[in-house]
Amino acid sequence: MSADAQAPDLGLKPATPITCAHNRSVLGSLPFGDRADFEDARRGFIGTLPKVEFRNAEGRVIYSLEDYAFLDEEQAPDTVNPSLWRQARLNMANGLFEVTERIYQIRGFDISNMTIIEGSRGVIIIDPLISAEIARAGLELYWQHRGRKPVAAVIYSHSHVDHFGGVRGVVDEADVKAGNVIILAPDRFMEEVTKENVLAGSPMIRRAMFQFGGLLPKGPRGQVDAGLGKVTSRGTVTLIPPTQVIRDPIEVHTIDGVEIVFQLTPDTEAPAEMHMFYPGLRALNLAENATHNLHNIYPIRGAQVRDANAWAKYLNEARDRFAAKADVVFAQHHWPVWGNRRLLDYLAKQRDAYKYLHDQTLRLMNHGLKAPEIAERLALPRSLEREWHVRGYYGTFSHNSKAIYQRYLGWYDANPANLNPLPPAERAAKYVAYMGGAAAAIARAREDFARGEYRWVAEAMSQVVFAEPGSAEARALGADALEQLGYQSESATWRNAYLQGARELRGGMGLARGAPTRATSDIVRGVSLDLFFDLLGIRLDGEKAEGRTLLINWQLSDTGDRHVLTLQNCALTYLADRQASEADCTVTLDRATLNGIILRELPLAEAIAQGRITIAGDAGKLAELFALLDDFSIGFPVVEPHRAGRGA
Ligand SMILES: [Zn+2]
Numbered sequence: 001m002s003a004d005a006q007a008p009d010l011g012l013k014p015a016t017p018i019t020c021a022h023n024r025s026v027l028g029s030l031p032f033g034d035r036a037d038f039e040d041a042r043r044g045f046i047g048t049l050p051k052v053e054f055r056n057a058e059g060r061v062i063y064s065l066e067d068y069a070f071l072d073e074e075q076a077p078d079t080v081n082p083s084l085w086r087q088a089r090l091n092m093a094n095g096l097f098e099v100t101e102r103i104y105q106i107r108g109f110d111i112s113n114m115t116i117i118e119g120s121r122g123v124i125i126i127d128p129l130i131s132a133e134i135a136r137a138g139l140e141l142y143w144q145h146r147g148r149k150p151v152a153a154v155i156y157s158h159s160h161v162d163h164f165g166g167v168r169g170v171v172d173e174a175d176v177k178a179g180n181v182i183i184l185a186p187d188r189f190m191e192e193v194t195k196e197n198v199l200a201g202s203p204m205i206r207r208a209m210f211q212f213g214g215l216l217p218k219g220p221r222g223q224v225d226a227g228l229g230k231v232t233s234r235g236t237v238t239l240i241p242p243t244q245v246i247r248d249p250i251e252v253h254t255i256d257g258v259e260i261v262f263q264l265t266p267d268t269e270a271p272a273e274m275h276m277f278y279p280g281l282r283a284l285n286l287a288e289n290a291t292h293n294l295h296n297i298y299p300i301r302g303a304q305v306r307d308a309n310a311w312a313k314y315l316n317e318a319r320d321r322f323a324a325k326a327d328v329v330f331a332q333h334h335w336p337v338w339g340n341r342r343l344l345d346y347l348a349k350q351r352d353a354y355k356y357l358h359d360q361t362l363r364l365m366n367h368g369l370k371a372p373e374i375a376e377r378l379a380l381p382r383s384l385e386r387e388w389h390v391r392g393y394y395g396t397f398s399h400n401s402k403a404i405y406q407r408y409l410g411w412y413d414a415n416p417a418n419l420n421p422l423p424p425a426e427r428a429a430k431y432v433a434y435m436g437g438a439a440a441a442i443a444r445a446r447e448d449f450a451r452g453e454y455r456w457v458a459e460a461m462s463q464v465v466f467a468e469p470g471s472a473e474a475r476a477l478g479a480d481a482l483e484q485l486g487y488q489s490e491s492a493t494w495r496n497a498y499l500q501g502a503r504e505l506r507g508g509m510g511l512a513r514g515a516p517t518r519a520t521s522d523i524v525r526g527v528s529l530d531l532f533f534d535l536l537g538i539r540l541d542g543e544k545a546e547g548r549t550l551l552i553n554w555q556l557s558d559t560g561d562r563h564v565l566t567l568q569n570c571a572l573t574y575l576a577d578r579q580a581s582e583a584d585c586t587v588t589l590d591r592a593t594l595n596g597i598i599l600r601e602l603p604l605a606e607a608i609a610q611g612r613i614t615i616a617g618d619a620g621k622l623a624e625l626f627a628l629l630d631d632f633s634i635g636f637p638v639v640e641p642h643r644a645g646r647g648a
Helices: 017-030 035-042 066-072 080-091 132-146 173-177 189-198 201-212 308-325 339-364 369-376 397-409 425-436 438-450 454-468 472-488 492-507 521-525 531-538 591-598 604-609 620-627
Strands: 046-047 053-055 061-064 095-100 103-107 114-118 123-126 153-154 183-185 242-246 250-255 258-264 274-278 283-287 329-330 550-556 560-570 570-578 587-588 613-617
Touching: 035 080, 035 308, 035 425, 046 132, 053 132, 053 173, 061 132, 066 080, 080 425, 080 492, 095 132, 095 329, 103 329, 132 242, 153 250, 183 189, 183 250, 183 258, 189 521, 189 531, 201 492, 258 308, 274 560, 283 308, 308 339, 329 339, 339 369, 339 397, 369 397, 425 438, 425 454, 438 454, 438 472, 454 472, 472 492, 492 620, 531 560, 531 570, 531 591, 550 620, 591 604, 604 613, 604 620
Parallel strands: 123 153, 153 183, 183 242, 283 329, 550 587
Antiparallel strands: 046 095, 053 061, 095 103, 103 114, 114 123, 250 258, 258 274, 274 283, 550 560, 560 570, 587 613
16 A cells, blocks of 8 residues: 555545555455456557646636546555555546447547447447537547548437537537438437436436535545546537437447447436447447446436346347357447457356346345345355456445335335434434433544444434534544545445545535536427426425416427416426417417526516517416426535525
8 A cells, every 4th residue: 555645635534544454455355466457448549638638618627637647556545445446547548449440439538438430431429428528529539540530420329418418529410400410329318318417407416426526636535536437527518319219129220331230228227228239340339238347226326226137138138149249349438348258258247247236136125124234235246256347336236236125115114113204303313312412422433433333433423413513523523434434435436425425524515506507408409398397397386386276378389389287286287289278378489488498598587578488368377387486406415404494
């Protein structure tokens, strides 16, 4: 273990002797002498930029590897689990790489990879990263080394933003409209993109700060990695809707001279996702279903629980159908695996890790174990535990097994004592009183801290903080416990969550305050009218709406959409393709005006004043509806109680 004397982590604590011993023990338990991943991560390297640091038009840094220079050190510092340190170093590989003849990847320029396939006329781009600025820089790096070829097609492998957001950096929408560039995506792509980003947007953004550690300083005592890659970029997120959608379980298309077999894999890592096999190139692209870590059945940023069983099934089918004819397998994160024997072994182990996780969780569930009991007991089988690519740098067996329990049985463990407990702050006040008061609880927790019982100390101090948010001692001790847990974590997402929690206990929310990041205009353009009304329903303040009734016809003048919206019993409901003859009013507007309203760029009153909205009937009713809508903020507390107030 090397010292981290140059760590840019001022004020953060060193590892305790117990954490040092824990992390040192990892060195003996895993095959650190196996260097194959380091060779694979560098294989096919062509070139990179002198400095991997990208800025947006305003000059703000949106992604940088410069802050990660501390990872040059091979030996893990005491404050990082050596297994995670290894992954963090692997994820530093960056630039343009050749995967196989005609297939190239940009890696390390964002959390995801951009794959470039050379066709007969131009190139096919798969997954243009998160930010347009970076996707552009990646394409230019490719052009610099391989010659300037036009983009013939873009393929989105799935509905997550790190696989489409940079699209305007690589294609001009005019070329798409003119038919010069086609854009392909899996079935339900647009629906899933808009749903995920719009309905539960605010809490996911806030919680993602914990998962990715984007606000943490980078360094041996801060963020070192995100498991799946370094960190998410923060540039311009764009979206051009697909011109062609893959709807059948298997579809074969020849795109710019390249034969591609698409295999839909719905409800795996994303609700809309697909694998691709390139028979002529003997290469298999598994999107995000087989990466060099155990993935998330449930990401701790919050999401609907994914189907681990389907995940294993589609990997098995892909292996059966394609792998025998492949010389290389790769994904839209991490590095490829070359050689038929190796890739067959890799895919079998990936498949089995998800299947084991799923089946053993259900087996223990069927024995009546509760989610935390299952999580405590489950671990990789011995035949898999020394396989780096199934270790939990991103997802963990622990939180994934709890998610699988949730998928089948929900949040409730069937113990009626847990059916209707007091809410967090009230419960904490009673706990702390029963503990003999905050001072007594803190004194005992200090003894447990000295013994290294960080999990318990973090929980006990959280009770004190929820009872007495102003307790500086409880906050400090709770933060110290979370910090040591972070230092010990093999999972990057757990480390980030623990360290972000420690940071907020010590310094408050800081940068986490502020308005929610607005859904980008490209994503809003893809929002269906149904989803727009779903969003209005979510924003409706039910208490304010008490006793109100509204019936409003909506007409979109350019698209011809007709919806009728009803407010009664404090609930907004709607019917598509309907108008009510007895409506209070009929609202007519065009889609661009609606987008402006959704994006909050155009206040309703202004749109009416400008004549962009016309209202037949009682115009006051539309204003009444908008006055009942809430605004959301991502500045809500996580590690301390909500202050009294509306919505809290
Ligand atoms: Zn991804």
